[in-house]
Amino acid sequence: xxxxxxxxxxxxxxxxxxxxxxxxxxxxxxxxxxxxxxxxxxxxxxxxxxxxxxxxxxxxxxxxxxxxxxxxxxxxxxxxxxxxxxxxxxxxxxxxxxxxxxxxxxxxxxxxxxxxxxxxxxxxxxxxxxxxxxxxxxxxxxxxxxxxxxxxxxxxxxxxxxxxxxxxxxxxxxxxxxxxxxxxxxxxxxxxxxxxxxxxxxxxxxxxxxxxxxxxxxxxxxxxxxxxxxxxxxxxxxxxxxxxxxxxxxxxxxxxxxxxxxxxxxxxxxxxxxxxxxxxxxxxxxxxxxxxxxxxxxxxxxxxxxxxxxxxxxxxxxxxxxxxxxxx
Amino acid sequence: xxxxxxxxxxxxxxxxxxxxxxxxxxxxxxxxxxxxxxxxxxxxxxxxxxxxxxxxxxxxxxxxxxxxxxxxxxxxxxxxxxxxxxxxxxxxxxxxxxxxxxxxxxxxxxxxxxxxxxxxxxxxxxxxxxxxxxxxxxxxxxxxxxxxxxxxxxxxxxxxxxxxxxxxxxxxxxxxxxxxxxxxxxxxxxxxxxxxxxxxxxxxxxxxxxxxxxxxxxxxxxxxxxxxxxxxxxxxxxxxxxxxxxxxxxxxxxxxxxxxxxxxxxxxxxxxxxxxxxxxxxxxxxxxxxxxxxxxxxxxxxxxxxxxxxxxxxxxxxxxxxxxxxxxxxxxxxxxxxxxxxxxxxxxxxxxxxxxxxxxxxxx
Ligand SMILES: Nc1ncnc2c1ncn2[C@@H]1O[C@H](COP(=O)(O)OP(=O)(O)O)[C@@H](O)[C@H]1O
Ligand code: SF4
Ligand SMILES: [Mg+2]
Numbered sequence: 187x188x189x190x191x192x193x194x195x196x197x198x199x200x201x202x203x204x205x206x207x208x209x210x211x212x213x214x215x216x217x218x219x220x221x222x223x224x225x226x227x228x229x230x231x232x233x234x235x236x237x238x239x240x241x242x243x244x245x246x247x248x249x250x251x252x253x254x255x256x257x258x259x260x261x262x263x264x265x266x267x268x269x270x271x272x273x274x275x276x277x278x279x280x281x282x283x284x285x286x287x288x289x290x291x292x293x294x295x296x297x298x299x300x301x302x303x304x305x306x307x308x309x310x311x312x313x314x315x316x317x318x319x320x321x322x323x324x325x326x327x328x329x330x331x332x333x334x335x336x337x338x339x340x341x342x343x344x345x346x347x348x349x350x351x352x353x354x355x356x357x358x359x360x361x362x363x364x365x366x367x368x369x370x371x372x373x374x375x376x377x378x379x380x381x382x383x384x385x386x387x388x389x390x391x392x393x394x395x396x397x398x399x400x401x402x403x404x405x406x407x408x409x410x411x412x413x414x415x416x417x418x419x420x421x422x423x424x425x426x427x428x429x430x431x432x433x434x435x436x437x438x439x440x441x442x443x444x445x446x447x448x449x450x451x452x453x454x455x456x457x458x459x460x461x462x463x464x465x466x467x468x469x470x471x472x473x474x475x476x477x478x479x480x481x482x483x484x485x486x487x488x489x490x491x492x493x494x495x496x497x498x499x500x501x502x503x504x505x506x507x508x509x510x511x512x513x514x
Numbered sequence: 515x516x517x518x519x520x521x522x523x524x525x526x527x528x529x530x531x532x533x534x535x536x537x538x539x540x541x542x543x544x545x546x547x548x549x550x551x552x553x554x555x556x557x558x559x560x561x562x563x564x565x566x567x568x569x570x571x572x573x574x575x576x577x578x579x580x581x582x583x584x585x586x587x588x589x590x591x592x593x594x595x596x597x598x599x600x601x602x603x604x605x606x607x608x609x610x611x612x613x614x615x616x617x618x619x620x621x622x623x624x625x626x627x628x629x630x631x632x633x634x635x636x637x638x639x640x641x642x643x644x645x646x647x648x649x650x651x652x653x654x655x656x657x658x659x660x661x662x663x664x665x666x667x668x669x670x671x672x673x674x675x676x677x678x679x680x681x682x683x684x685x686x687x688x689x690x691x692x693x694x695x696x697x698x699x700x701x702x703x704x705x706x707x708x709x710x711x712x713x714x715x716x717x718x719x720x721x722x723x724x725x726x727x728x729x730x731x732x733x734x735x736x737x738x739x740x741x742x743x744x745x746x747x748x749x750x751x752x753x754x755x756x757x758x759x760x761x762x763x764x765x766x767x768x769x770x771x772x773x774x775x776x777x778x779x780x781x782x783x784x785x786x787x788x789x790x791x792x793x794x795x796x797x798x799x800x801x802x803x804x805x806x807x808x809x810x811x812x813x814x815x816x817x818x819x820x821x822x823x824x825x826x827x828x829x830x831x832x833x834x835x836x837x838x839x840x841x842x843x844x845x846x847x848x849x850x851x852x853x854x855x856x857x858x859x860x861x862x863x864x865x866x867x868x869x870x871x872x873x874x875x876x877x878x
Contacts, residue, residue, distance in 0.1 A: 410644040416594045417639075418632035418659040418710065422623050429647055508694045509648055 194500065198493050205489040210257045213482035260482075270479030274472070279483050282468065287487060289358075290465040293380070293453050297388035302438070304392045309399025310431055313407070324396065331393025336452050340386045340459040347382060357461050386456045395438060402434035409433070432506075439503050443496035539609055540567035541718050541750040542591065542635075547604035549586050549595060549774075559825060560586040560599065562774040568718060570609075571748040573740070575765030575782075577755055577797065583774040584754045585640075588720045591752075592631055593622040610634045610717045633663040636711035640723040642703035646695035652679070653691030656710045663714045678709035682739060701732035708739060719743065720752045725760065737764055758797055762786060767856070770794045773830040780857035790859040792835050829862065837863060 225240065260270060269279035312324045357364075363375040406412065407430050415429040416422075454466025465484060472480035504511045545565050551558040561583050568574045576584050589595045591606055606617040608630065615634075620627040639645040646655060656675035657668070665671055672691070679687035682705045695703055704724060711719055721740065725733040741764060743749045753765060761768055762782065769779040770791065778791040789795050826833070832843040842862050850858045851865050 410639050410641050411647040413589075413594060414637075414639060414645045414707070414710075415647070415658075416631065417592055417637040419628045419630075419662045420658065421628060432649055433647070507649060509696050 190504075191501075194497055198497055201493050202486075202490055205493075206261055206486050207257065209482040209486040209489070210260055212485065213260070213478040214253060214256060260479075269483040272472070272477055272480045274475045274477045275480075279480050282480070283465070283483060283487070286463055286465045286468055289463060290453055290457075291491070293383055293387060293462075293464065296380070296384050297391065297453075298442070300384060300388040301391040301395050304388075305395035305399050306431070306435075306438070308392075308396045310403055310426065312396065312400045313403035314426060316404070328393040328396050331389050332397070334389075336386060336390060337455045337459050339389055340383070340456045343382050343386055344460060358463065383453070383456050383460050383462060386460075387452050390452060395441060398437055398441065399434065402437055403430055406430045406434045435506050436503065439499055439506055442499035442502065443492070538570060541570045541609055542568040542752070543605075543607045543609075544587070544591070545605045545607075547587070547590060547606065548602045549583075549590050549599060550602045551599040553598075560774055561590070563604065564771075564774070564776055565604075566769050566776060566779060568750055568752050569767060570750050571744065572766040573744050573751040573753050573764055575753050575755060575761040575768040576771060577758060577761055577768060578771035580756060582771045584756075584771060585722050586774075587771075588637065588722050588752065588754060591617065591718075591720060592635055592637060593617065593620070593627055594631070595622075608634060608718070629663070632659045632711075632716070633714040634716055635718045635720060636714070636716035637720040637722065638704070638707045638711050638724050640726050642700045642707060642724075642727060645707055646703055648695055651692055651694055652698070652706045656691070656706070656713050659710055659713050674713060675709070678713045679706065682706075682709045682712070683735075684709065699732075700728055701735065704728065704732075704736055705739070708736075712743070716749075718750050718752065720754070722754045723756065724753075726756070733760075740764065758800070770797065775830060776860065777831065778857075778859045778861075780854070784854060784857040788854070788857070790853045790857075790864055791861050792837050792863075793831050829860075839863075 228239075263269060267280050269283065271277075272279050272282060275282055308324055312321045315321050358376060358379050359372065360375050360379075363372045366372055403426075409430075412425060412430055415425045420429070451466070453464055454470060456462070457464040457466045458470065465488070469481060469484045469488075471477070472484065544567070547561050547564040548559070549561040551560060564583070564587060566574070576587065578584055586595065586599070590601055593601070595601070601618060604618065608615045608617055610630075611634075615626070615630065617627070617630070620630075646652065650658075653672055653675045656678060657671035660671040660674050661668065664674075676687045676691045679690050684690045684702065684705050690698065690702065690706065695706075698706065707724075724740075725736050728736065737760065740751065740753070744751055753760075755761060765782050767779070767781055768785045769776050770785070770793065771777070772793050778785070778789070778794045780788075785794060786798070789798055826844075828842075828844040828846055829835070829838070829848055832838045835843065838844065839862055846862070848860045848862045848865060850860050853859050853864060
């Protein structure tokens with residue numbers, strides 16, 4: 187068991203190393219872009235850029251260094267939290283990224299928990315009441331949930347909330363609290379703003395996971411051991427939850443690793459619509475503006491999250507399924 | 515080989531054995547049982563009036579080709595037929611240690627029905643690979659039955675589980691109880707299933723093709739174990755198989771099923787030396803010879819497997835029967851007639867006059 191964890195940890199490191207090279211390749215790909223962005227920025231601010239300044243900047247960003255040295259500088263910077271410099275924001279990448287990443291992860295994990303919390307009972311109900319009216323209703327809603335684009339859903343929820351609840355749901359805080367110090371009131375205000383993005387982000391994966399859960403459970407219910415449980419006098423409710431559901435969680439747990447990036451990309455669109463300071467809009471903007479250190483860093487951090495998500499999913503699987511624990 | 519109830523270490527066994535002499539009424543009586551599955555393609559009549567008794571302290575064999583309704587019969591007794599299938603007629607009566615229960619009068623998920631399952635009637639299934647839940651240990655799964663029926667004490671239940679594993683001849687019972695199903699071989703899993711079935715001292719054990727998926731050596735061991743159950747513990751057993759060879763080794767009485775009906779019933783000797791029904795004779799011809807492939811499925815008689823949605827008029831076997839009487843076999847269902855003491859057969863060849871009831875063909 188421990189050796190499995192160690193081996194997986196090693197794979198993760200290797201994967202991340204490869205990803206870091208790829209991310210850096212993206213940064214370095216457009217020739218000179220990092221520097222010319224900076225120079226044109228300085229020029230547009232009205233300053234004459236002297237030859238000496240250009241040389242100084244070249245020195246600073248190591249443009250003339252070999253590819254390998256540049257990569258070395260960037261990646262060693264990671265150890266002390268130095269991810270390079272954002273040309274558009276005129277700030278170190280590290281000072282814009284953490285709070286946004288934290289909010290993104292918070293929203294994604296919150297949405298995932300909502301999705302699991304809803305899809306398991308809904309899927310179980312749907313599977314055990316197959317071909318009844320509630321099952322059909324759940325199925326229809328779930329098709330809509332999968333099919334509707336997130337930005338549209340975000341707009342709909344936002345306008346509905348604005349219309350019926352009279353609240354301003356964009357952003358993270360109301361105007362009253364935006365600059366207020368942290369306190370209970372501000373926290374409640376934050377929750378009041380977070381439920382809309384949470385619902386919107388969770389909707390698609392809830393619908394999808396309900397579908398997965400229903401199909402899995404129907405499959406598992408055909409297994410002989412479900413009959414065995416009934417034959418020894420286990421009550422039907424226990425047959426379903428203890429014997430069948432427990433065995434159909436397997437694919438749902440596996441989705442943990444794959445749902446995560448989907449949630450992050452969903453979060454980007456929703457955050458743009460709802461004006462939330464998350465990582466998604468920052469990534470989109472940095473790509474549009476060729477702000478390459480920002481883009482590269484975000485790509486690497488998201489890949490790290492994805493790899494960690496898969497690792498956590500695999501650890502959860504060994505808890506759920508003893509065959510994996512002992513098997514090869 | 516087996517330690518089951520060996521050397522008088524089980525007082526229960528002796529008590530039960532004596533009791534079986536006192537009371538000779540059948541443990542289970544099934545009368546005119548009908549089971550139907552409404553499917554999107556139409557109604558499947560899986561059982562069409564099945565009547566039989568399971569004698570106390572004996573092994574009743576149920577034989578027939580795959581699809582004739584053996585498993586459905588077994589599940590009907592426990593009321594665990596898969597939805598949307600249901601019992602649409604007839605009665606099932608259990609004469610347990612202390613009381614007689616009309617099973618068909620109980621709701622499938624009623625408290626009393628659940629109390630019978632696993633404690634009065636226990637069942638083991640065909641596929642030892644899939645009949646144990648892969649995510650719980652063997653011990654926990656056996657203990658679950660004990661916890662439901664006998665004691666609320668978890669440690670006591672687990673001790674009993676290990677004890678049962680020892681009694682069914684499981685090597686290293688403690689280790690086996692702590693292991694998961696995938697860590698055991700097919701034969702060991704089937705022993706674990708038997709241990710689970712026996713854990714609450716059932717009055718009736720139903721075994722649905724328990725050796726079909728096992729190799730020859732393991733099959734012999736499991737059959738030996740079941741024989742011991744009958745001989746030493748006096749247990750009543752309903753043993754389903756599609757192998758006449760297994761019937762010969764194990765059973766006291768046999769019923770032969772064909773398309774959801776019983777076509778012949780008698781002692782093992784009646785069936786092997788004096789089979790009456792043309793279908794039983796066809797089955798006997800299909801017993802593999804020495805050196806032949808003993809796992810080969812029963813010979814399927816030409817034209818004898820009709821589409822389950824279609825009900826034939828008359829004797830269900832008439833399209834494949836070499837002795838069918840035109841104008842009679844294809845119009846009238848034969849009534850049971852007596853061929854000897856305890857030996858009955860449903861075939862027009864053994865009826866002097868035209869008893870039986872006309873039944874029209876039906877498409878559903
Ligand atoms: N879940 C089900 N749905 C529809 N029909 C079924 C179902 N289970 C059994 N049947 C019908 O009942 C018949 C008898 O099945 P079964 O008792 O499993 O046969 P066997 O004698 O091989 O055990 C089958 O031919 C099938 O048509
Ligand atoms: S009743 Fe007729 S068709 Fe049926 S088994 Fe007897 S002889 Fe054959
Ligand atoms: Mg069967």
